[in-house]
Amino acid sequence: MSMNPQQIIDILRKLQAIDDEIRDVRSTRNRMVSNLEKLEAVLETRDTQLNEMRNKLSEAETWHRKKSVELEEEREKLNKAKAKLNSVTRSKEYVAVNRELDNVRRNIQTREDEVEKLTLAIAEFRSTIEREDEKVRDLRVAANAEAESNRDRLGGMDARIEAVERRRNEVAEGIEKSILKRYRKVFDARDGTAVVGVVDEDACGGCNMVVQPRFVEAIMRGTSLVQCPFCSRFLYIDSRSDQDGQPELAA
Numbered sequence: 001m002s003m004n005p006q007q008i009i010d011i012l013r014k015l016q017a018i019d020d021e022i023r024d025v026r027s028t029r030n031r032m033v034s035n036l037e038k039l040e041a042v043l044e045t046r047d048t049q050l051n052e053m054r055n056k057l058s059e060a061e062t063w064h065r066k067k068s069v070e071l072e073e074e075r076e077k078l079n080k081a082k083a084k085l086n087s088v089t090r091s092k093e094y095v096a097v098n099r100e101l102d103n104v105r106r107n108i109q110t111r112e113d114e115v116e117k118l119t120l121a122i123a124e125f126r127s128t129i130e131r132e133d134e135k136v137r138d139l140r141v142a143a144n145a146e147a148e149s150n151r152d153r154l155g156g157m158d159a160r161i162e163a164v165e166r167r168r169n170e171v172a173e174g175i176e177k178s179i180l181k182r183y184r185k186v187f188d189a190r191d192g193t194a195v196v197g198v199v200d201e202d203a204c205g206g207c208n209m210v211v212q213p214r215f216v217e218a219i220m221r222g223t224s225l226v227q228c229p230f231c232s233r234f235l236y237i238d239s240r241s242d243q244d245g246q247p248e249l250a251a
């Protein structure tokens with residue numbers, strides 16, 4: 001496999017373009033997945049909260065039943081005491097039964113207040129739960145729709161990543177392993193950008209340091225594969241970048 005530096009840098013530029021594409025698609029894909037996961041997590045939290053609320057409601061309802069039974073018992077006591085009052089003859093006993101009646105009436109009043117408060121609280125709580133339940137259901141519908149539409153897009157992205165990776169392997173096969181290794185090393189060390197153009201005639205497009213003229217000349221002539229002395233990125237000169245400021249890649 002013998003190729004000149006110009007051919008090597010051309011291949012490295014293709015690799016860089018492919019790697020950029022892979023990174024873009026992957027990051028879009030990851031964003032979509034993580035948005036869905038966040039939405040799912042929110043739904044799960046709200047579901048848990050809703051269940052807790054339902055448990056509390058059922059506790060309150062149990063308590064309400066207990067208090068209602070107690071109230072009924074007090075009312076029975078009242079009836080019994082009233083009946084007793086009708087049958088007493090001695091005034092001493094009459095006073096005692098009357099006192100008992102007063103006690104029972106007070107108890108009934110207290111119980112009625114309790115039950116009424118509980119009834120109101122339960123009704124309010126129930127409607128809060130209904131509202132929350134509706135919100136969670138709407139959210140669930142939205143999340144499902146999102147997941148549904150994303151499924152197709154995700155599938156498309158996976159297919160695209162696969163195709164691009166195949167293309168990458170083909171391109172990578174056309175170059176020496178040692179150079180590929182150097183590319184990978186710079187790529188990893190320099191945040192995914194291993195190949196950059198020379199900008200402003202003599203500066204590295206990656207780190208912006210001015211590169212010595214002899215390097216620039218070597219790149220222009222295609223006599224050697226040049227890495228920036230400061231950041232190690234592979235350098236190229238794109239003649240077409242003068243026209244629109246944007247480097248274009250040879251297909």
Ligand SMILES: [Zn+2]
Pocket residue numbers: 204205206207208209228229230231232233
């Ligand atoms: Zn540099």
